[in-house]
Amino acid sequence: MHPIYLHIKETLMPYYPAEEASAMAKWILADVFHFSAIELYTGKDTQIPQKDREKLEDILNRLVKYEPLQYILGECQFGGLVFRVAPGVLIPRPETEELVDWICADWTGSKSCRVLDIGTGSGCIAITLGKRLADAAVTSWDVSELALQIASSNARHNGVTVAFDRVDVLADGIPEIHVDVLVSNPPYVTEKEREGMERNVLDWEPEQALFVPDDDPLLFYRKIARQGMFILDKGGCLYFEINRAYGKETFDLLVRLGYQNVELRKDSFGNNRMIKAVKP
Numbered sequence: 052m053h054p055i056y057l058h059i060k061e062t063l064m065p066y067y068p069a070e071e072a073s074a075m076a077k078w079i080l081a082d083v084f085h086f087s088a089i090e091l092y093t094g095k096d097t098q099i100p101q102k103d104r105e106k107l108e109d110i111l112n113r114l115v116k117y118e119p120l121q122y123i124l125g126e127c128q129f130g131g132l133v134f135r136v137a138p139g140v141l142i143p144r145p146e147t148e149e150l151v152d153w154i155c156a157d158w159t160g161s162k163s164c165r166v167l168d169i170g171t172g173s174g175c176i177a178i179t180l181g182k183r184l185a186d187a188a189v190t191s192w193d194v195s196e197l198a199l200q201i202a203s204s205n206a207r208h209n210g211v212t213v214a215f216d217r218v219d220v221l222a223d224g225i226p227e228i229h230v231d232v233l234v235s236n237p238p239y240v241t242e243k244e245r246e247g248m249e250r251n252v253l254d255w256e257p258e259q260a261l262f263v264p265d266d267d268p269l270l271f272y273r274k275i276a277r278q279g280m281f282i283l284d285k286g287g288c289l290y291f292e293i294n295r296a297y298g299k300e301t302f303d304l305l306v307r308l309g310y311q312n313v314e315l316r317k318d319s320f321g322n323n324r325m326i327k328a329v330k331p
């Protein structure tokens with residue numbers, strides 16, 4: 052292996068599991084310094100210019116403080132698109148791509164599709180749906196002004212039109228809107244789940260995007276699903292990413308509120324991760 056790969060991996064090993072340190076080393080060399088696979092694996096002792104060395108040391112200094120690599124690089128991939136991310140906005144997760152795939156499988160080919168994404172963050176769900184569903188009219192809400200700014204810039208960079216609005220979904224009097232698809236990946240981590248979380252999430256990602264009180268883990272689901280009964284047209288669908296520990300509770304909630312054909316799905320890691328329900 053290339054000596055710089057080994058240097059990165061060794062620097063990160065005291066802070067991250069070996070597999071993650073190795074993945075980050077490859078990611079940095081490929082994305083930042085444009086190493087080809089051959090350069091990486093043959094270990095040809097090519098020097099990198101001094102300014103690149105300084106850049107690499109800066110990246111490593113930030114990584115050992117557990118800053119996520121996506122924040123350091125300022126971007127990440129989601130659904131085949133590139134999204135700008137920064138502290139204050141959640142880094143899109145691969146599980147969420149699976150939720151988007153589900154929606155696309157259901158709605159591709161439908162004549163027109165009005166979509167509302169609640170808690171848009173980087174805009175990853177809304178923008179990917181806007182890109183993949185021809186003629187979709189997409190609206191996105193978030194309570195965070197910073198998230199909305201970043202999501203708007205992501206929509207522009209990806210050439211997708213999305214109507215963004217600052218809305219607190221927990222407050223009374225949300226704007227009137229009617230859609231076919233209501234999607235949300237709301238905050239769902241309980242306070243008691245903090246203990247098992249990595250420092251790069253806890254120290255860097257926005258609390259407002261992550262946490263709900265221990266005594267009300269379904270706070271956002273209840274509120275959004277209730278509003279969904281007014282927002283969704285007959286036959287419209289509600290899609291949620293969920294906390295894997297509350298699959299049954301979320302399922303029961305949606306049935307109780309009067310939704311039909313409620314379907315819980317696992318993600319590719321085998322965890323209950325998403326749910327769909329139809330407005331009767």
Ligand SMILES: C[S@@+](CC[C@H](N)C(=O)[O-])C[C@H]1O[C@@H](n2cnc3c(N)ncnc32)[C@H](O)[C@@H]1O
Nearest residue numbers: 143170171172193194195219220221236238260
């Ligand atoms: C788990 S993040 C999801 C972000 C993005 N949709 C994704 O999947 O990566 C939850 C988002 O909900 C937003 N949020 C939190 N409380 C909210 C509220 N009361 N009203 C609207 N959005 C809220 C946060 O700012 C955050 O962007």
